[in-house]
Amino acid sequence: MSSDAELIGRSLRGDTDAFVEVVSRHESAIGGYLARRVGRQTAEDVLGDVWVAAYASRASYDRSYPGARPWLYGVALNRLRQHWRSEPAEDPAPDVARMASGWDPWPAVDTRVDAQASLRTALARLRPEEREVLSLVAWEDLTVAEAGRVLDIPAGTARRLLHQARKSLREAPEVAALLQVPTT
Amino acid sequence: MDEMDLMKKLRDVPSPGPEAYDDARAALRTAMAEPVAAVVRPKRWFSWPKAGVAALGAAAVATAVVMGTTGGSVPPPAPPAAAPQAVESPLVKLASEVKAAAVTGDSSLIVRTNLAPDKSQYIWYTVYTDKGQTFHGDSPKTLAQAAAKGSDLSTDYDRRLMGAARLAATGDLEQARNAMVNGAGCCWALGGSPAEQEKSWAEGQEKRAEVFRMKGMEVPPAKPRPTGKELEDGINNTLWSNTTYALFIGAANPDIRAGSLKLLSTIKDVTIDRADFEGRPVMKLAAGPAVSKGEGSHVVTVDAETALPIRSEVVPLQGPQDPHSVANYKSSRVNLADIATGKI
Structure with missing residues (x-):
């Protein structure tokens, strides 16, 4: 079985299915991680963003690491930081209350x-x-x-x-x- | 049992549903099929106006000005009309001065410093490039690494809000207001048909119910879409929330600042106080209880000459001397290449 690093390398050469294979291997772990941090609803909302961000930045992946899961956690964490900073209003009152409270939500x-x-x-x-x-x-x-x-x-x-x-x-x-x- | 065992007890939570994984993979495939559309801004994002340096004088306005009026306490039910901006609004006057400011560099650097509950500082660095990329770091080093690696974390949400602010600076204010309110994707659908507005509201109610379900709490009955003053306050809350966010993240761009000020000038319940902050004149813009639904107030302090945001604080009703949270901002124009090489 190809390593994640090998699949990412193939995706950089145009094999998009290879990157989807990487995602399939780790989606449960990353989905669970997101849910633990922001709840299931928001996790579902941002999961696709994580894959897109990972795909967009895959050229920066250090392929000396065979397994990509820690890297994907890092991408997910960056996406969460973005989410915490920019969380839009869903319910007016708490939105304002959270406005400047994003120091480490x-x-x-x-x-x-x-x-x-x-x-x-x-x-x-x-x-x-x-x-x-x-x-x-x-x-x-x-x-x-x-x-x-x-x-x-x-x-x-x-x-x-x-x-x-x-x-x-x-x-x-x-x-x-x-x-x-x-x-x- | 030790502390790690205690932590592990908190591990189990409801995971995303199978459909969510399918949707996420579909989003990935869409991005892979249309990589350009996923990351490239419209062309106008690349061409900020090159205006000459204008003399920036402090606007001679009275303190504690209550902003413009909507011309009535009850807005039309659907869609609410944009409130006309006050002719003598200090925000509009400042916006016109800001627009004349020169632009240098190719990116904006925003340094945000928050105070944690234990009063320790938490500093966050973000670079927004004119091409629409976003790079974050919790230190100059990690910011430089993110920029060097091309770890672009821009979002559609940011793009929508920045676009709305730019439109407010250069185009139709009512259209920009609708775009800013709708930027969150929920729950007003300003400018839409009554059916679209009801649908958007219902979707928001379902999201709210899901939060209650996640917390294991009884789900309260869905609320009907508000009308009258309640509707106006709700929309103004979203407008304030999104606009001040756009102001913070786009602060170093004169168009974003100018547009944000013009949008804020349409909220009648925003008050302005003139003050001094660390020896310089500032404006303190406050969204009071009407805008925050009685949950205290959110005060944004901007430089009275440049409109650059300086401070954001949430003040609870019961303890104005002890803000819930405080964030300080510093904004500047930079070159991405310098950031990537650690020159901050």
Whole structure:
């Protein structure tokens, strides 16, 4: 079976089906990633944009990496950043309330952790890049090095960020309490 | 159990449906079949007017000016007519001055600094090229990398709003207003038939219901399309939201600034205060509760001589001394080649 890198190479030579094959291999993972970050509805809205952006920028793909999934996560993250910045109004009132609040929005996360407000509080105190690495490792099952590749940072930096994130979470009183009490 | 186990408990969410994957692949195939249409702007995006430098004087206007009037409290039900701009509006006057400004470089660099809830700074760099490309980075280095790699993240949403702002600067204001309001793709369909407007509204209600379903909450009954003042406020909310966004992302382009100001001048519930900010004259444009449906106000501060956006803050009704969120902006004209080589 051809590697993702080989398929991307073929797509650069005009074989568009090859790129669709890459997409087919990773669409479930990327779809799940998007849904975890912005909810299913918005994930469905932006998924096509992710593929189009990936296709448009495939020439920049480093084909020394056989697997393209971390790269696709990076494309998806960039698309989400765009979405968070430009989220149009769907319901007038909350739109204005969110107007300038895009410093590091985690709307979907907030939704899911409402039942565990303590963990949400602790997560909110993490630095954005710490949360990115933490979520990529915890939710997407990436290695730390792969998370670094998604975020275009060295593996050592990603490792440090993950360490800091986990340490901060552990030391947060809210999380310490959660760790002592069984959660359901 | 450790903190990673706790995180994993948050992993399971409803995934996109099978149709969504089909639609996304179809979008990809469309883009692959029509690559030019997917990334190239209309030709006029390439030719900003080369105007001479004009003397920019501060507009002599009174403080706390309440902007123009729609000429009545109840707009026509469908489609609402564009509010006439105030003849002496300081925004319109400033727009005419901005349009005369010279344009240099081939791109606009917008540096946005937000304050996180813990008061730490979060800086975001974006370059919008005159060709319509968009490059982002959270540092000069990552911005340079994105530009060098050609990681264009422009969106149709951005294009629609920028186009509407340009039209407002150079063409029919009512048509531009409709385009700006409709730029979000939901829910007003200004300029459309009553049936189209109802359809667009219904689609918006369904999206709203889906959010409730995602949160596991009871879905409230769909609301009918508003009428009268409620309709006017809703449309003005969208107009304000989209126009200020266009102003922020297109700030370094005089046409975008001028068009945005003219569009904002049509919202009667926007107030203007003259003030000083760090030693320079500014205008503070505020969308009050009428525009934000009673959720506080959104205040946008622009330079009183150049209209470049300086600051954006959301102020809750209950605590005006403690804004919900604050973002500061710096806009400048640059050359993409310089950005790609790290010269910021």
